[in-house]
Amino acid sequence: MINRSAHKRWLMIGVTATLIVGAIVAISQFPDCEVCQAANDILLQGTVAQNCTIDVTAAAAASNLPLTTAGAQRVQVGAVQQSCNKKVGYTLAVTSATCATAPAGAKVADSVSGEFLAYSGEFANPTTGGSQASVTGLLATTCTGQVGRDVTSAKIVGESSTVFVNFTGDAGLAAGTYQDTLTITMNVK
């Protein structure tokens, strides 16, 4: 027979033991305080997929270059329409199919006569995202790492860069068809 005082003592021991066990369980499941804080949060999350594209359009003049017209020539050969929702930005790099053939540098070449005319690329850009309005001398002597536009920390929607080629006409070129292909690549950062 347990008296009231003894029963009260046993009850207090039981409650204390329950609290200690509960605390141990809680600590073992959530060992740090951040979790305790997160327990009261509702995580909301949505995802916007990356959507970056370019659309390269060749101008009519690209296939009718005035190769024998005397003096410095600057011809618009195409446009690069760009959209990119990734705000870290991107670069537009340009390569030439004939560039690596000696002498290094972009050139339109006639496969029959073996003659060529050297040129350089130029990008005229919107200035969004810190882009340079004009980038010249591309591919003049170097075939890799030629960046026509560099966009940083900006979302681009439907902007267009204009691509030019610069060369000096040569009336002494052999008769023939002179060709090259520029390839423009968007590299998202």
Place this chain on the structure above:
Amino acid sequence: MLTRLKTATAPLMIVAAALAGTGPAPASAQEPMQLAQLTGTIPLEGNVGPVCSISVVALPAASALNLTGGVTRVQVGTVTQNCNRTTGYTLTVTSANCALPDGARVARAAPATDYLEFSVEFDNPATGGSTDVTDLLDTACANQVGRTVAGVQVFAEQSQVYLNYTGSALLAAGTYQDTLTVTMTVN
């Protein structure tokens, strides 16, 4: 209180699993791994048309031939040539009075039986495999090629045109004439 804590463990475990790569990853964790790369091309082309020409200049000696002086070699003209076609060209020569079997000749207008035979010689630059050519129009009137150029462009090169003949003191008095025509045929 315990119920709230158990419910709260769900997002924690999902995030941990995603970070460990063992569960579905949220886009924010996956995006830095992507390197989107898009390309487009611009074909470039220019055409250079054939520009080929000759300029034939007659020398004064051409109209003052010494027809009675024995073996004679006299320069009568020059042919200046330009051609930007690397496939080359030929220069052919014809004579207005050429007739077989004697070939080219300078002749009196009347009677046409009075004439002096000659042959033509082209002295050429060596560009494009060209060589000097003699005895043109000597025994033939057609397909007489004075120069053949292959595989190169030619800028302002000059061929010298000579006549070779043996003069005759027996020729009847009169004016003896012929006309040479030089034609460039581009390959």
